[in-house]
Amino acid sequence: MKYSKEELYIIQKKRPDLIPKPDPSTNTAIIAFLRKYNEIYQIPKDITSKEWITLRQQTLDNRDFPKFQTDHFNEVIEHNQKINKKLEDPQIQKELDFLIKKYAIFERIRLCINPLYLYKKYYRNKKVITQKNFYRINLPIWIWIIFCALIALFIISL
Numbered sequence: 001m002k003y004s005k006e007e008l009y010i011i012q013k014k015r016p017d018l019i020p021k022p023d024p025s026t027n028t029a030i031i032a033f034l035r036k037y038n039e040i041y042q043i044p045k046d047i048t049s050k051e052w053i054t055l056r057q058q059t060l061d062n063r064d065f066p067k068f069q070t071d072h073f074n075e076v077i078e079h080n081q082k083i084n085k086k087l088e089d090p091q092i093q094k095e096l097d098f099l100i101k102k103y104a105i106f107e108r109i110r111l112c113i114n115p116l117y118l119y120k121k122y123y124r125n126k127k128v129i130t131q132k133n134f135y136r137i138n139l140p141i142w143i144w145i146i147f148c149a150l151i152a153l154f155i156i157s158l
Helices: 005-014 026-037 049-061 065-088 090-113 115-132 134-157
Strands: none
Touching: 005 090, 026 049, 026 065, 049 065, 065 090
C-alpha cells in the first residue's frame, strides 16, 4: 500500500520503528565509519571543506573501510526492505490506517486551532516575498524622485 507524505509523517511520528534509513552513499558510510572507529559521534556543522576532504581521504585510505562500506550498504538496504515488508503486512496496515485516521484529524485541528503556527509560516513567507518585491513596491517612489531631480536640474540650468 502506498502512503502519502502526510500519512508517512504521521506513521513515522507515532511509530519510530518504521522510519527508513536514508539511501546509502559513500558519505553516509564515511560518517558511520568515523562514528564507529574514530569515536567521532557528531561531525561539527562548521567543518571546512578542507577538513572534510582530509577526513574523507583518511577514511577512504583505511584498509577496513571497503568491507565496512559494503556491510553498511547491506545493513541499510536490509533495514529498509524489512520496513517495506512491515508496511505490506495486512495486520500492520490495519493498525497504521487506524493511526492515520486518529491523528490526521488531530493534525488538521491543530493547524486550525493554533493560528500562531500558521502566522509563523505566513510571516516567514511574507519576508521572502517582500524581499523579492522590494524594488517593485518602491519603484513609483523612485520614479517620482528621479522626475523631481530632473526638474530641479532643468530649473537650475536655466
